[in-house]
Amino acid sequence: GRVVDALGNPIDGKGPIEYETRARVDVKAPGIIPRKSVHEPMSTGLKAIDAMIPIGRGQRELVIGDRQTGKTAIILDTFLNQKPLHEADDEKVKLYCVYVAVGQKRSTVAQFVKKLEDAGALKYSIVVAATASDPAPMQYIAPFAGCAMGEYFRDNGMHALIAYDDLTKQAVAYRQMSLLLRRPPGREAFPGDVFYLHSRLLERAAKLNDENGAGSLTALPVIETQANDVSAYIPTNVISITDGQIFLETSLFYQGIRPAVNVGLSVSRVGSSAQIKAMKQVAGTIKGELAQYREMAAFAQFGSDLDASTQRLLNRGARLTELLKQPQFSPLKTQEEVAVIFAGVSGFLDPLPLSKVRPFEDGLLRYLREKHPDILDRIWAEKQLSDELRGKLHEAISNFARSFA
Template sequence: VKNPEILNSVFDEVKAKVEKSTKVSNSGLVINVKDGIVQVIKLKGSFLGETVWVKSQNKEFRGLVIGLREEFVEVVLFEGVSEVCEGDLVIRSESPLGILVSEKLLGRVVDPLGRPLDSENPESLFSAQDNPADFKFQALFNNAPEILERDPINESLITGYKGVDSLIPIGLGQRELVIGDRKTGKSSLLIDTIINQKETQVKCVYAMIGQKRAELARIVKDLKHSNALKHSVIVSADASQPAGLQYICAYAAVSIAEFFSKRGMDVIVVYDDFSKHADAYRQMSLLLRRPPGREAFPGDVFYLHSRILERAANTKRRNAVGPKFGSITAFPVIETQAGDVSAYIPTNVISITDGQIFLDKVMFTKGIRPAINVGLSVSRVGSAAQTKAMKKVAGTMKLELAQYREIAAFAQFGSDLDATTQSQLHRGARLSEILKQKKHAPLSLEEEVLILYAAVKGYLDDLEVSEILDFEKKLLAHFNQYHSAILLNVKLNRDITADTDFLIASCLKYFTHLYKKARAQFAIATEKTTSVESEE
């Protein structure tokens, strides 16, 4: 500080004016303002993560202590970035930054400070008539659960996508990265996962970090249309918000998830996306003059994401003495540039998570939706998170698809292929086609098992590739109408017993016969129509 005597006199003058109207203790003075980062002197006793209030022009703005220096304290502002100026008074709250949480948040859109952003009751989420026991103050920077508080991941989370649930199974408490280029269906895959939980007790928290407001409106509309918003909370800090608000958005989301988890519920948290979250932290760090590293990110950017993702865990502790909580399943999203997964932030998050779902731009352009690259996607939890029914039908699928991709790459260079190779290409093309799925059309576990059973057992081998999706649609309609008891049995037992296997095989054989017969009749009718038209 260049002129401490002048600053002291200014500080005492400002403090004396403010003390006339309010009692001030543990206060400081703003000496420098730069793009949402302010430097404060005389703020004794402050600590990292503390909430502070900046008084400026008869207004109060919230900020967070993010750096402690010998001469001053560094504070990042969440609001009033263009209004705070040198000489403003800063008052300590003497409490960590947090958010007020209750079950009333379900179905709402809020910012990282808990302020409602939707049109429904925009003033406040809480009223004087609320029972204090129903809501809780959650600190944003809580520690992750200890090792002994965690339980193995052994329960499956059904996303509703055949390709994910069969080949890249996800368990409750897992951290699964969703990675891919821009506009490859990352958000759509996660929105469908949330939609698929509406019949379960799983709660969902969606953190939108640095996204467009139009994207937020689209997601809210999709969830409302699917009747899935009622079990979800959306936390948004859009691209127009200060970097500080985008920085705490992910922490606010996981803190809300912890509230539900500690009440025995299973929770999904989506961070969309960590690329923009890292960009916001880089912006803050450069303004704080912290030494830049690779791609100008600060040295602690790895810790930035690991401290968030480590808070996701299965803490049910069924076999332990003590409180039994729920689980938090994390889905961080990373946007790559031209499919480069070796960039700094992608490699960091890949090393933290328990697997990744890689969405391929080339596959997306070809019309393969979801564009999941099975070769680059993996779940490190594996079959431990799969139901017995899914294990039985999907056991050999990944190997067959891998062989198909390898053979298909060489088959384009020559036509002399033996019968075994042709058979693998034939089967692989149909397996690839059956994994396609429309947007916002997630399937239940029993429906997925039925479709994959038909594919693995060879009921699709006599069909043309163009007929696969039509066959799937009519198969589901047939079973839901005439054989719903079989589907209910798979849903309740989550297994295919010998009796169930016999029933499914018998019904599939009969339906396949009907489908082929109808197809033949349609072909004859089409041929007659064509011949009549040609004669005319």
């Protein structure tokens, strides 16, 4: 619940921090033997991500996009979404959050902290800030310092999530230091070991096996691109290090598709094994349907005489795209996401006009929370949709759909 600088000194004016242990900032990542493959979900509370680009505990998922595309917003929502887990008071599922701000404005960091505080999420979060006014060595060391804090949880059988916002600025600070030290510059004037800088940082995010306490550290590094150029030096490096990327686009953001996730270019390489079965069952088709929809939509611009099946595909795609939009600061619980996406893929939205999709979703969630909390609880407890549970959910949604019209 504190804000510290890159050396762990408090900068939030709440007095000194009592500490028990000190840790090295730059330790080696765990080897291959102590690790285990990623298998527990780390839910972000964002439908688009949890359904199609699922993230597991111990995964490294890059959030990449131009400035002002909502990269930090995704991280903030993910932090806020961990609140129900902390209220459940089960140490095995709690996810502690670390946010490392590198080279950002102090006002931006203060805003972020205030949002966390207002939502009651600061009590399980740590903020490490090396702002734009701090010297380059501080900006360079901050991610490692934050990582050392996250590792404390990982090595003690707990779970932590760390966000580096953003690694572009860290690389720039490192370049500045290297050039001043007269090291030979490489591509884009970055030093030759800038890849090693990021790889040794991100390799420390891991899922440990049961002999080592079964803890995990999940990393969400952020990279800011210039004009969607993913082939610049730092973006390609970090894409090759991480286990997938969430690609945000300005054009989508301005079309009102927020979170502005480009579903075609975003992948999660290990997350699907961490998705709960219920989500796999409902979201399995959605990615394919949206891919078909994008392809069709490109064609449909030319011709107007479309056959019925194409028309159906376009309608469904537009409704699903609308369904995956989500306002900021309102992350959903996994079982609620399952219910909403189930409504989408079962065709309940097809008869509705586009403008009614969001009201339908809000109403449906309110209806399920008030009238059928048992269904939501069962999805969460059983983690999969049996035929009987699917029938109940279908019936509940049809009842609501009738009253909605």
